[in-house]
Amino acid sequence: MSFLVDLVIMCISQVIFFGGGWLFFLKHLFRDYEVHHSVVLLVFSVTFALSCTMFELIIFEILGFLDASSRLFHWKVGLFSILFTLIAVLPFYIAYYILGNIKIVPQKPHVRTLCTFGAWLAFLYLFWKLGDPFPILSPKHGIFSIEQCIGRVGVVGVTIMALLSGFGAVNCPYTYMHYFVRHVTDADIQSIEKRLLQSLDMIIMKKKRIAIAKRENLRKASMSTGSGGLWGMLKNVTSGSGQENIGPLQQDANALEELSRQLFLETVDLNDAVERINYSKTFKGRYFNFLGYFFSIYCVWKIFMATINIIFDRVGKVDPVTRGIEIAVNYFSIQFDVKFWSQQISFLLVGIIIITSIRGLLITLTKFFYAIASSKSSNVIVLCLAQVMGMYFVSMILLMRMNMPLEYRSIITQVLGDLQFNFYHRWFDVIFLVSALSSICFLYIAHKQSPEKNLY
Amino acid sequence: MAAIDKVKVLVVGDSGVGKTSLVHLVCHSEPCPVPGATIGCSVEVKLHEYKAGLPGEKEYFVELWDIGGSSSHKNSRSIFYNMVNGIILVHDLTNRKSHQNLLKWLGEVLDKGVEKPTNGYDYDPEQFAGSQIPMLVIGTKADQAQSLNENVLCKRSSVAEECGADEFNIDSTQVKYIAPGSTNAVKLARFFDKVIERRYSGSQISKSKGYFQSRI
Numbered sequence: 001m002s003f004l005v006d007l008v009i010m011c012i013s014q015v016i017f018f019g020g021g022w023l024f025f026l027k028h029l030f031r032d033y034e035v036h037h038s039v040v041l042l043v044f045s046v047t048f049a050l051s052c053t054m055f056e057l058i059i060f061e062i063l064g065f066l067d068a069s070s071r072l073f074h075w076k077v078g079l080f081s082i083l084f085t086l087i088a089v090l091p092f093y094i095a096y097y098i099l100g101n102i103k104i105v106p107q108k109p110h111v112r113t114l115c116t117f118g119a120w121l122a123f124l125y126l127f128w129k130l131g132d133p134f135p136i137l138s139p140k141h142g143i144f145s146i147e148q149c150i151g152r153v154g155v156v157g158v159t160i161m162a163l164l165s166g167f168g169a170v171n172c173p174y175t176y177m178h179y180f181v182r183h184v185t186d187a188d189i190q191s192i193e194k195r196l197l198q199s200l201d202m203i204i205m206k207k208k209r210i211a212i213a214k215r216e217n218l219r220k221a222s223m224s225t226g227s228g229g230l231w232g233m234l235k236n237v238t239s240g241s242g243q244e245n246i247g248p249l250q251q252d253a254n255a256l257e258e259l260s261r262q263l264f265l266e267t268v269d270l271n272d273a274v275e276r277i278n279y280s281k282t283f284k285g286r287y288f289n290f291l292g293y294f295f296s297i298y299c300v301w302k303i304f305m306a307t308i309n310i311i312f313d314r315v316g317k318v319d320p321v322t323r324g325i326e327i328a329v330n331y332f333s334i335q336f337d338v339k340f341w342s343q344q345i346s347f348l349l350v351g352i353i354i355i356t357s358i359r360g361l362l363i364t365l366t367k368f369f370y371a372i373a374s375s376k377s378s379n380v381i382v383l384c385l386a387q388v389m390g391m392y393f394v395s396m397i398l399l400m401r402m403n404m405p406l407e408y409r410s411i412i413t414q415v416l417g418d419l420q421f422n423f424y425h426r427w428f429d430v431i432f433l434v435s436a437l438s439s440i441c442f443l444y445i446a447h448k449q450s451p452e453k454n455l456y
Numbered sequence: 457m458a459a460i461d462k463v464k465v466l467v468v469g470d471s472g473v474g475k476t477s478l479v480h481l482v483c484h485s486e487p488c489p490v491p492g493a494t495i496g497c498s499v500e501v502k503l504h505e506y507k508a509g510l511p512g513e514k515e516y517f518v519e520l521w522d523i524g525g526s527s528s529h530k531n532s533r534s535i536f537y538n539m540v541n542g543i544i545l546v547h548d549l550t551n552r553k554s555h556q557n558l559l560k561w562l563g564e565v566l567d568k569g570v571e572k573p574t575n576g577y578d579y580d581p582e583q584f585a586g587s588q589i590p591m592l593v594i595g596t597k598a599d600q601a602q603s604l605n606e607n608v609l610c611k612r613s614s615v616a617e618e619c620g621a622d623e624f625n626i627d628s629t630q631v632k633y634i635a636p637g638s639t640n641a642v643k644l645a646r647f648f649d650k651v652i653e654r655r656y657s658g659s660q661i662s663k664s665k666g667y668f669q670s671r672i
């Protein structure tokens with residue numbers, strides 16, 4: 001009986017998450033595009049709903065909500081569904097839409113489906129090969145088990161997580177803090193805008209001369225055809241001056257157009273800098289500036305910890321909650337009911353991590369989509385983003401084990417099988433370090449280059 | 457060459473609707489080979505015969521300013537919006553949202569890029585009553601739209617009706633759509649004539665009341 005009740009509760013929550021994914025897709029992601037293939041919308045919402053269901057199950061685990069056996073059942077079902085979506089459904093549709101855009105492939109439905117199936121098999125082979133260099137499996141697993149699939153999905157997802165984390169940790173203080181804001185005056189902007197308009201005027205002048213020269217050529221060609229053979233040829237040779245001018249004029253115009261593009265991009269940069277300056281004077285700007293200092297300390301600490309973990313090859317055994325409680329009890333002698341507070345604090349910590357990660361990932365995906373999508377590629381890109389989202393969330397579950405006290409870890413260990421969890425944490429540290437250090441280099445170079453532009 | 461007068465016409469619309477292809481087709485009478493995303497503004501000129509075939513025929517330069525539609529460049533586009541004599545609004549027939557965004561574009565151009573705190577770039581019909589800039593609405597990718605949805609080409613554009621603008625649909629890869637003598641070419645020529653007459657009215661053009669007052 002309770003199983004049925006739990007089933008109903010889970011179904012309702014899944015419908016809510018599905019609706020949330022649907023709305024997000026229509027209102028934010030596909031803001032400027034029309035949905036021609038509703039399959040894309042469906043698959044995206046399903047992936048989002050399945051990921052959120054798994055997070056929900058973790059929360060229920062901590063709170064002790066629902067029956068333990070039904071929780072296990074839903075875990076298994078959810079995990080199987082999301083793996084099926086990530087390995088079978090999404091790659092198939094991505095291949096289908098990519099092949100739809102390539103002109104070489106004939107567009108008849110059966111041929112396209114066959115080619116897609118072939119591409120999917122190739123993807124499966126690559127996916128399998130992905131797991132070979134990594135020590136992710138103990139020998140007791142079979143060939144076609146869930147652990148094999150999760151292991152590989154986990155590697156890709158953890159890499160993406162670490163890359164985004166590393167870049168985010170460095171970029172966050174950089175964007176928040178005023179120390180890095182470039183000083184741009186209105187006079188700078190006006191001088192660049194003047195130069196831009198001047199170059200456009202010159203382009204217009206050249207194009208007018210080209211247009212007039214072309215029209216003269218047309219007139220001469222129509223006149224000279226009337227005067228017949230030899231005389232016409234002589235006339236063309238003597239009045240060929242109009243023809244020659246077009247070539248160099250066109251080259252000049254092309255060079256000026258390139259210049260105008262560069263000037264426009266500089267104008268955009270300067271306007272962005274002015275917007276940042278104006279924003280930094282508002283309350284929100286000052287608040288974020290303050291936060292920026294905390295984040296920079298946190299970022300430095302994380303880089304330091306990642307380096308220590310790699311050098312000394314240690315993996316933390318105790319999660320932050322238990323460690324915090326230990327410190328509170330031993331050093332500060334605060335007496336409280338450990339079991340109760342451990343539950344509450346884990347719930348809070350895990351809940352905050354989940355919500356901020358979901359929000360952060362969705363915002364990043366949206367920005368990425370706006371930057372690179374066009375009307376032709378929108379379907380493919382949104383499906384790729386759904387794939388990234390699914391893998392990210394699955395890996396988050398894997399890594400979240402570390403943040404929960406022992407009694408709650410068991411369900412994850414039980415469901416995901418006996419993976420080498422330590423490997424994933426080590427891999428996360430390595431990629432995080434690489435990503436953070438290269439972001440620092442990249443931002444340093446980008447920051448250094450910009451003041452030189454203002455030397456004009 | 458210095459004696460030929462000019463008018464400035466803006467070509468605006470969302471990113472990827474086909475403004476560059478359209479402008480290339482209009483000015484060079486041939487399809488554009490491979491247009492890349494326009495950064496900033498790309499200008500083409502066309503020699504246009506005002507009142508072709510009638511007494512008082514004169515030639516003018518029509519400058520078509522093709523504005524890049526990328527949303528990240530919004531803050532720098534306003535310098536292109538000065539002294540505008542005509543506006544061509546371009547939308548993609550395969551994407552309804554690009555048609556809905558035309559009102560935002562119109563608001564952005566008419567405000568010269570100054571964002572109102574209340575409603576952003578939302579178009580305000582009362583504003584249009586004061587401005588006298590002639591407008592034209594063009595729908596692109598007509599062939600692709602036809603294969604998706606048969607009757608999308610028959611629908612009139614709501615934006616065009618609201619602004620009293622003329623409209624037509626084309627496929628920028630085929631010259632036949634604006635071949636001389638076709639309906640679309642006539643509409644385009646009448647639009648350019650309207651722009652020229654609005655700009656230079658009263659001073660140099662000979663008056664011919666019947667022509668001026670014909671509503672498009």
